[in-house]
Amino acid sequence: MVAQKLKKLLLIGNPNVGKSVLFGQLTGKYVTVSNYPGTSVEVTYGNASIKGEQFTVVDTPGINSLLPMSEDEVVTRDMLLTEDFDHVLQVADTKNLRRSLVISLQLAEMGVPFSMALNMADEAEDAGIETDFAALGRLTGVETVSTVATRRKGMGKLREVVTKTRPSCLNIEYDDRVEMGVARISNLLPDSRISRRSVALMLLGGDTSLRGWLHSVVSDEAIEAIEAIVKEAQSASREPLGYVINRVRLTAVDKVVSACQRKVASHGTGWRRRLGDATMHPMLGLPVLAFVLYMMYQFVGVFGAGYLVDMMEEHVFGGFINPLTTRFFDAVLPVEFLRELFVGEYGIVTVALTYAIAIVLPITMTFFIAFGILEDSGYLPRLSIMLNRMFKTIGLNGKAVLPMVLGLGCATMATLTTRILETKRERMIVTLLLALAIPCSAQLGVIMGMLAGISPVGTFIWGGTVLAVLLSVGFAISRILKGDPPDFIMEIPPIRMPRIKNIVLKTFGRIEWYLKEAVPLFILGTLVLYAADKTHLLGLIERVASPVVVGMLDLPPRATQAFIIGFLRRDYGAAGLFAMSREGLLTPVQVVVSLVTITLFVPCVAQFFVTIKERGMKFAALTVLFVFPFAVLVGAALNMTLKVLGVTLQ
Numbered sequence: 001m002v003a004q005k006l007k008k009l010l011l012i013g014n015p016n017v018g019k020s021v022l023f024g025q026l027t028g029k030y031v032t033v034s035n036y037p038g039t040s041v042e043v044t045y046g047n048a049s050i051k052g053e054q055f056t057v058v059d060t061p062g063i064n065s066l067l068p069m070s071e072d073e074v075v076t077r078d079m080l081l082t083e084d085f086d087h088v089l090q091v092a093d094t095k096n097l098r099r100s101l102v103i104s105l106q107l108a109e110m111g112v113p114f115s116m117a118l119n120m121a122d123e124a125e126d127a128g129i130e131t132d133f134a135a136l137g138r139l140t141g142v143e144t145v146s147t148v149a150t151r152r153k154g155m156g157k158l159r160e161v162v163t164k165t166r167p168s169c170l171n172i173e174y175d176d177r178v179e180m181g182v183a184r185i186s187n188l189l190p191d192s193r194i195s196r197r198s199v200a201l202m203l204l205g206g207d208t209s210l211r212g213w214l215h216s217v218v219s220d221e222a223i224e225a226i227e228a229i230v231k232e233a234q235s236a237s238r239e240p241l242g243y244v245i246n247r248v249r250l251t252a253v254d255k256v257v258s259a260c261q262r263k264v265a266s267h268g269t270g271w272r273r274r275l276g277d278a279t280m281h282p283m284l285g286l287p288v289l290a291f292v293l294y295m296m297y298q299f300v301g302v303f304g305a306g307y308l309v310d311m312m313e314e315h316v317f318g319g320f321i322n323p324l325t326t327r328f329f330d331a332v333l334p335v336e337f338l339r340e341l342f343v344g345e346y347g348i349v350t351v352a353l354t355y356a357i358a359i360v361l362p363i364t365m366t367f368f369i370a371f372g373i374l375e376d377s378g379y380l381p382r383l384s385i386m387l388n389r390m391f392k393t394i395g396l397n398g399k400a401v402l403p404m405v406l407g408l409g410c411a412t413m414a415t416l417t418t419r420i421l422e423t424k425r426e427r428m429i430v431t432l433l434l435a436l437a438i439p440c441s442a443q444l445g446v447i448m449g450m451l452a453g454i455s456p457v458g459t460f461i462w463g464g465t466v467l468a469v470l471l472s473v474g475f476a477i478s479r480i481l482k483g484d485p486p487d488f489i490m491e492i493p494p495i496r497m498p499r500i501k502n503i504v505l506k507t508f509g510r511i512e513w514y515l516k517e518a519v520p521l522f523i524l525g526t527l528v529l530y531a532a533d534k535t536h537l538l539g540l541i542e543r544v545a546s547p548v549v550v551g552m553l554d555l556p557p558r559a560t561q562a563f564i565i566g567f568l569r570r571d572y573g574a575a576g577l578f579a580m581s582r583e584g585l586l587t588p589v590q591v592v593v594s595l596v597t598i599t600l601f602v603p604c605v606a607q608f609f610v611t612i613k614e615r616g617m618k619f620a621a622l623t624v625l626f627v628f629p630f631a632v633l634v635g636a637a638l639n640m641t642l643k644v645l646g647v648t649l650q
Helices: 019-027 071-082 094-110 121-126 133-140 155-161 176-186 196-204 211-217 220-235 241-260 270-280 285-331 336-343 348-377 379-392 398-407 411-420 424-437 441-451 456-480 500-534 537-552 559-565 570-582 588-599 605-615 617-645
Strands: 007-013 031-035 042-050 053-059 087-093 115-119 129-131 144-146 261-263
Touching: 007 019, 007 071, 007 094, 019 042, 019 053, 019 115, 019 155, 071 211, 087 094, 094 115, 094 121, 094 129, 094 133, 094 196, 094 241, 115 133, 121 129, 133 144, 133 241, 144 155, 176 196, 176 220, 176 241, 196 220, 196 241, 211 220, 220 241, 241 261, 270 285, 270 379, 285 336, 285 348, 285 379, 285 441, 336 348, 348 379, 348 441, 348 500, 348 570, 379 398, 398 411, 398 424, 411 424, 411 605, 424 456, 424 605, 424 617, 441 456, 441 570, 441 588, 456 588, 456 617, 500 537, 500 559, 500 570, 537 559, 537 617, 559 570, 559 588, 570 588, 588 617, 605 617
Parallel strands: 007 053, 007 087, 087 115, 115 144
Antiparallel strands: 031 042, 042 053, 129 261
16 A cells, blocks of 8 residues: 655744644654755744644744745755655744734745744733734735744644635735846746746845755756846946845835734733843843852752752762672673773773763753753843843954854754854854853853862862963954954744743753763763773873873873864863862862863764864864864963962962
């Protein structure tokens, strides 16, 4: 029997409209994530049963326009242009309807049948925005449903209408030169999944990403004719045609918004607005940031790295798992090789699993919880606004804060997200800074745990040094790579009360990722140390590196192991230093010097490979060649400075 082909439903919408939450409500837990062919953009797929029919639901990348300005937008446009889909559901932000209707109008021009989910209706109501959903349905000509995806509100009705897709009645006319250009170009185009008129408008608007598709569907002569028409139409206009087209669209959208939305008195959200404004203020935002950092320090550094690590390391592993495993090998498998491999000085259980589960996991878990709260509260975009001015000094704008903040979760994934930045220059600067000065969540958690055990001054020295390096290197590289930062435009969500269920789901998902990603590398790293120890290579490396580690950094020779193995996993290297600190092998000054050095040290192997993929082998190699000696020099300079000043941090 031939399996019936599943119908395909595309979810399309702006970033931060709750599209992924709605996707999860439709599909449940089991989804697949893969790169769209020929790109580094991830697309999520899941199966859903809707009105008795089985669907493949596709969560497309968030977009601001279907005239692409980023790789994400190219992928979403290409899926509409070439994919075999059955239905489209546009997810919109009710409180920012204007932004969403720009996409609705473009879908209408494409002739794509769709329905609309106006999500975050509760936030619009709290903000005092009253929406006439029936009027919006009449004006757009498509099925429109009000939803609050985080509460499953409106999901039943959405399932009833999601397949009742039809082309929108939204329609606008442009000035004569645009319409004439559209007509002439349309005559040269073949039929496709979207209308020839919409493709012509993209080409007139300056879309160069369509060239590959054009070469596959029309002749070279037709392409030359299209380019001539675009050039002729542009020469007749004082303004870029893309700007002219967008202005007409916004005028039409504003008429729809004014007809179906009005501002009324807000419902008790004054304190949220005031708090939101304070978090973005150049002066008031600093105490808020200091408070956020202090609470993270207490939760991650004191509770996670202190109480939870003590419980896991001393009681669970030290008091139960490690002794039990040792007795097992002594009594059941008394083979010296296996005993050393699993419970020896560099054993899989006594080192790899102890580091990964007892030391790093509690710290990582508490960091994931704190990070999830910051995400769901709406604070992170406000941090971008507040830091925009500072980032301009290093040739970036506030949008670059997002990959860097994501780098505090995982620098590897953050390197992938640099594609949201608009220029190659920005992406290169941020990729270098991620490799140099942004510790990942697991490493940062271990660092905070170590710093919690010494004077608070040590924390300020570590943070101040890393921040100074980030700003100085960013300033220098921005002067080497010439160019101006683009305009900074960012949608600011309202301050929200994070929902416990969402935080728990996010945290468990990230812990699952950590266990799958980190534990195998911890085991691999331990095996590398075990082999290096048995072949006496480890002792040789320690002796060779002694002038640097002992002489310049004034650290014990054993610290060499942490730096070597840190290339496999940043947090593994930091965990090695953490273990030395708990054994009393590092003074407070050595703690700070070692943490500064390993924070700035070579990025982990996963980030290195992603950097090759995103920026090329040459850039990745130059990054490593710069980062390694630079980190050692900064650590040595800090060590000398603290000695000269007589700082002990006792």
